[in-house]
Amino acid sequence: MRQGSEDASADAALAKMGYKSELPRNLTMMSILGLSFAIMAVPFGLSTTMYITLTDGQAVTILWGWVLVSFISLSIAASLAEICAVYPTAGGVYYWSAMLSTQEWAPITSWICGWLTLVGNWTVTTSINFSGGQLILSAIALWRNDWAPNAYQTVLMFWAVMLICMLVNIFGAKYLDLINKVCIYWTAASVLIIMITLLAMADTRRSGAFVFGHYDASASGWPPGWAFFVGLLQASYTLTGYGMVAAMCEEVQTPEREVPKAMVLSVAAAGITGIVYLVPILFVLPDVAMLLGVANGQPIGLLFKTVTGSPSGGFGLLFLILGILFFAGIGALTAASRCTYAFARDGAIPGSRLWSRADDRFGIPLYGLMLSTIVPCLLGLIYFGSTAAFNSFTGVATICLSTSYGVPILVSLIRGRKSVTNSTFSLGKFGFAINTLTICWICLAVVLFCMPVSLPVDKSTMNYASVVFAGFATISVVWYFVRGRKDFSGPPVTKDTSPAGVGVVKRHDPLEAEIGIRNSDAGKAVLGDESQKVRTDKAHRLLGR
Secondary structure (H helix, E strand, O other): OHHHHHHHHHHHHHHHOOOOOOOOOOEEEHHHHHHHHHOOOOOHHHHHHHHHHHHEEOOOHHHHHHHHHHHHHHHHHHHHHHHHHOOOOOOOOHHHHHHHHOOOOHHHHHHHHHHHHOOOOOOHHHHHHHHOOOOOOOOHHHOOOOOOOOHHHHHHHHHHHHHHHHHHHHHHHHHHHHHHHHHHHHHHHHHHHHHHHHHHOOOOOOHHHHHOOEEEOOOOOOOHOOOOOOOOHHHHHHOOHHHHHHHHHHHOOOOOHHHHHHHHHHHHHHHHHHHHHHHHHHHHHOOOOHHOOOOOOHHHHHHHHHHHOOHHHHHHHHHHHHHHHHHHHHHHHHHHHHHHHHHHHOOOOHHHHHHHOOOOOEEEEEHHHHHHHHHHHHHHOOHOOOOHHHHHHHHHHHHHHHHHHHHHHHHHHHOOHHHHHHOOOHHEEEEEEEHHHHHHHHHHHHHHHHOOOOOOOOOOOOOOHHHHHHHHHHHHHHHHHHHHHOOOOOOOOOOOHHHHOOOOOOOHHHHHHHHHOOHHHHHHHHOOOOHHHHHHHHHHHOOOO
16 A cells, blocks of 8 residues: 555656656665666676776776766766756756856756766767677687687677677566665675685786886876876766766665765765775786786686686676676666657657657567667677767767766756755755766866877877767757757756755656656647647646746
8 A cells, every 4th residue: 555655656756747657666775776886887888898997007096086076976876866856857967057057058958968878878878789799709708718709790790799688677677676676685795705716716916016006107198197087988978877876866766865876875885886896906917018908808717827827717707797797787778768758758869769669568669779779789889980070979978978967967056956956865964065076077087088099190099079078969959950940849848947846856746747748648639749849838728827
């Protein structure tokens, strides 16, 4: 009875924000925490990007860069959690940007933020599963040192990983709660097993001075100080998934409480997990030049093999990382599909009517899931033309997600943080300072992560993140002038927010909200099959706005 009451209350709150609940609310805070933890996939993310920090500073960049970015990410997560507690909807940062803006600026602000978060979700899913495919193939090199996969083998393995993740999201949808919880225990157990095995089997160990103070950026070609900042891409890429879980708000019973807590706790847990994982690796770190010279571009397998003294031992540890890969791939695709669904139901994506459908049989946005699978698979074809261009998706994902997180925080700052005054997850008197810090970091990150890992640069080592980012931006701008400018007005509730009327949405008078829900049965009967802008304007008039 209690669960039914909570579901009805959450659905009424969602109705007040202009949407009809179409997805089952069967996820808990632990499940969302597990999902966020899975997307960040700390041991996997750090392992597949280790070549970056080995090039740009080694121990200091690996360890202290991780600590620095963990604190910054915690600040961003807390800033987002404060807003999420006020507007808990699957639209996430896209919806928040509109609600925090004035009515005049809400459409363009939400359009920009929506496309940033959509591209960020798609590219982070692409980079996670593609690097996962590379890591699977790198296992072969444990027995054949000079072997490296060709482009066809790499892309086919990537597609296989994507297919598995899609099938789990479809046919295992009712088990996602369990899968997300298992992820927490698998990751924790894997880190402990790897830590104990490496320290117990290593023939030689580095000194504490090396682990906590060694800095060598000579392989990067950058000035020593700047190389440290370029190397922060490893930590920043790994710690990007926490904001994506806002897309799951409509599948949680009390999202205004549970999702903000999950965001912040997942970053804190990820930060601690990263330290526990990295310190033992640094103590047993083999020759860096040997690791950077590995033919397949993934040094973690060779590191495990060298320390354990056998290919089998190396594969045993690598298998634990591969398990984390599948949790990360499944979780990233889950969040991306919900983001696609939320953005499409407001008419912002070509073919929105199809992508915004919720499938009653599986209880998921099936077509949004399919689009979120097809786009990364198509992006994988870029690898045939340029491996360097494709590897830039790591930077693109980090830039897009970071800037999408920054948009609602910046708008809130500009408007004096009035809309989050009554948030149940308030940052209080520290809010202004924390928000300002996050915006400054995001601005720096956009510049940093367009930089190549090392110098000098040629076409095979260039960082094409800015080019790929510009490509997606062009698609967004063109579609805005083709369709969005005429028909897109942002989320359905776009009136200016007054300080007195903010806070967690009050859960009363659901009938009023239902009149304005353009996806509801009543809304369709009154408003018919009109353009999104016209439908929303009529809904506002019906509500007397």
